[in-house]
Amino acid sequence: MWAVFWCVLKRDLLLAMRRRTDALTTLFFFIIVVSLFPLGVGTERQVLQILGPGVVWVAALLASMLALERLFAADYEDGTLEQMLLTAQPLSLLVLAKVGAHWLLTGLPLVLIAPLVGMQYHLTDTQIGIMMLSLALGTPILSLIGAIGAALTLGLRGGGILLSLLILPLYIPVLVYGAGAVEVSRIALTDTEPYLMLLGAFLLAALTLAPLASAAALKISLE
Amino acid sequence: MLEIADLECRRGDRRLFSGLNLTLEPGTLLHVRGRNGSGKTTLLRTLCGLFTPDAGEVRWRGESIRALAEDYRRELLYFGHLNGIKSDLTGIENLSIAAQLDGDPVGIDDVWQALARIGLRGFEDLPTRMLSQGQKKRVALARLILSRARLWVLDEPFTALDVEAVALLQGLIAEHVAGGGLAVLTTHQEVPLTSGQVARLDLGD
Numbered sequence: 151m152w153a154v155f156w157c158v159l160k161r162d163l164l165l166a167m168r169r170r171t172d173a174l175t176t177l178f179f180f181i182i183v184v185s186l187f188p189l190g191v192g193t194e195r196q197v198l199q200i201l202g203p204g205v206v207w208v209a210a211l212l213a214s215m216l217a218l219e220r221l222f223a224a225d226y227e228d229g230t231l232e233q234m235l236l237t238a239q240p241l242s243l244l245v246l247a248k249v250g251a252h253w254l255l256t257g258l259p260l261v262l263i264a265p266l267v268g269m270q271y272h273l274t275d276t277q278i279g280i281m282m283l284s285l286a287l288g289t290p291i292l293s294l295i296g297a298i299g300a301a302l303t304l305g306l307r308g309g310g311i312l313l314s315l316l317i318l319p320l321y322i323p324v325l326v327y328g329a330g331a332v333e334v335s336r337i338a339l340t341d342t343e344p345y346l347m348l349l350g351a352f353l354l355a356a357l358t359l360a361p362l363a364s365a366a367a368l369k370i371s372l373e
Numbered sequence: 374m375l376e377i378a379d380l381e382c383r384r385g386d387r388r389l390f391s392g393l394n395l396t397l398e399p400g401t402l403l404h405v406r407g408r409n410g411s412g413k414t415t416l417l418r419t420l421c422g423l424f425t426p427d428a429g430e431v432r433w434r435g436e437s438i439r440a441l442a443e444d445y446r447r448e449l450l451y452f453g454h455l456n457g458i459k460s461d462l463t464g465i466e467n468l469s470i471a472a473q474l475d476g477d478p479v480g481i482d483d484v485w486q487a488l489a490r491i492g493l494r495g496f497e498d499l500p501t502r503m504l505s506q507g508q509k510k511r512v513a514l515a516r517l518i519l520s521r522a523r524l525w526v527l528d529e530p531f532t533a534l535d536v537e538a539v540a541l542l543q544g545l546i547a548e549h550v551a552g553g554g555l556a557v558l559t560t561h562q563e564v565p566l567t568s569g570q571v572a573r574l575d576l577g578d
Contacts (some may be wrong), residue, residue, distance in 0.1 A: 157473045161462075168461040168500070229455025236421060237474040238447035244474075373424050 154239045155247045162251030176256040180213040184267045195272050202271030203332035210260050211321050217256040218296040219310050226304050235372060242361035249297045257289035280335040280342050287349040288328040294360035295320050301367035374399050375555055379429035382415050389415055390576055402550050403557040407576030413559040417528050420557060421451045447476055450522035452530055456513040460502035464488050464512045472519050479519050487518040506533045517545050525549060527558040
């Protein structure tokens, strides 16, 4: 069964390699949004330190939102998604593989670039470490929840806007605990534990439930 | 083997067909006919389980396809209006991945042979976006050669194909039906549908 998972994962990574620009746009969007704030609010150290965690997390939310639309759209247009529905494989597994590839291409780069953007906000090393950890736990949740919305809005006119309206409210808990973890790590590192554990719990719940929900939504969208 | 029981499908408020009953035995080809908008594609999609009928059900070996789910889909091959191939992947990659997803991975040699047989020798490792419409369709149709599915559901398989490819496809269908397979197809072209039992179904009268 996992052979199919790897097959779809490799397929999507291969497709992304053939179209590198698509994958890079998300990353650049993230970097640009994060860089705009210091230009807007000034370079005062204290202000930036307070704003930093929130800004980075909101930018991550928007960047992941931006990439979501393409998650199923391309496969929908050329009929390969329809064929996936007709294979003798559990659709939720295929969805999980697609989301996995999507996260590797759009979520993981954000985690890796976090130290660089953290420096713009004068975050301490500890804060940057916690930020990477919270992003590593949080961005997969964004992709998983987002997949449900992407599946529901598939093939709709103006699906992009609708997708944001559907999904952004669901991202709020991730934002609160993700940015919260970075914020409290400024005061005491041990205080971050509950935040990260909650993020981990969200991730586990999303991993088990979101693929099932997305698969059901895809079936409806393709009728 | 394939049974359609009291099937009714609607699109919005419009009833496309109702009270449709039909049983197909192995080695039969069903030619679905009807003018545009008479519900041919909807019927074919319903047979695949992509569309939920408003009443009635489709049975395979006596069991509802909803209940069979993956066991049914293993025996099914659907060829729709969209080719279902990725334009950034080569013909070889497309077919290997499709076969793997269908649950019976094929050797790379088989894939090369299938593409050669479908008349794409020399185009095997080009991204399919470089191919013409007809050639793309041929890549998609090469799945028929590799597939071990018992039931083929083909929606307008002959469009965009040249004379030679039409003959080849007819041969493939005839071979499949002669081997005890089932095929359901729609076409507007007057294609002689060869040997074996040919059942006809007219929609929209």
